[in-house]
Amino acid sequence: MRRDDGHNDELSLKLFVILSRAYRSISDVVTEDMKRYGLNPSEFMVLELLYHKGEQPIQHIGKKILLASGSTTYVIDKLESKKLLARRQCQEDRRVVFASITAKGRELMDEIFPQHRAVIQMLFEGVSEDQKMTLIELLKETGLRAANLKK
Template identity: 30%
Template sequence: MTNHEELLKLFYCILKKMKKEWSTQLQGINYSQYLILRILNRSGPQKAAQLAEVTQMTPGAITSATDKLVAEGYAERKGDKEDRRVVFLEITDKGKEFVESMAEEYNKVTMKFFQGLPDEDIQHLIRIYNKIWDNLEQ
């Protein structure tokens, strides 16, 4: 196995495990649904196409995820006043409370991933993550 193959394998395995850990902390929704709520809480009402682009999910997956959020009362669909064909997803007060209550727990779980790493390794990760971010921004 080449270094690049090993890197990709580890990256996907770690990402999958991280999503699983985050999902175990969420109460009745999955990580993708939580991500949608965080986006709505931070950015305001969004069209499904906007959410699909930001989350890198398919439109069908967005519809499925948002149906559950609406059913649970975390979000609601609202039509555009000027164009009734346009529908926005908006976070509800219940959704805002949920996101805010989970933020600290989410951060605790995330910090657990880096537990035991020496400061030098943390600095290397910060440098690496910044480089990855730069690559994604180009």
């Protein structure tokens, strides 16, 4: 049986607060883990993307990891100065520049990513596989609904 809208509104507000607090707590732990390796979260996410997905057009990196284009350029510059990634001009379209992880960057990620994965695993240790699948489905559905409200 469905309760009145007032109760449903209260549950929605409570869910929002709990989700926000949980995200903040999880994000804080993951951010601290990334900093242990001498990388800020944006640098880590760019390296992780290149490590797992290979060479990417710089113009697409920001969209994939939710960075503004100006921030993306700054992060790419920093990683390039650390010799963790390299730029390559596209031969077919001179407007396109690719970023790829260097051998030094791959070596770093080979070392640190298993530790990072373990931290994330620890965060969700008490959640069963079925619960994880349910959370993934519910959060994806909610995120898509929110994205459609922006249009």
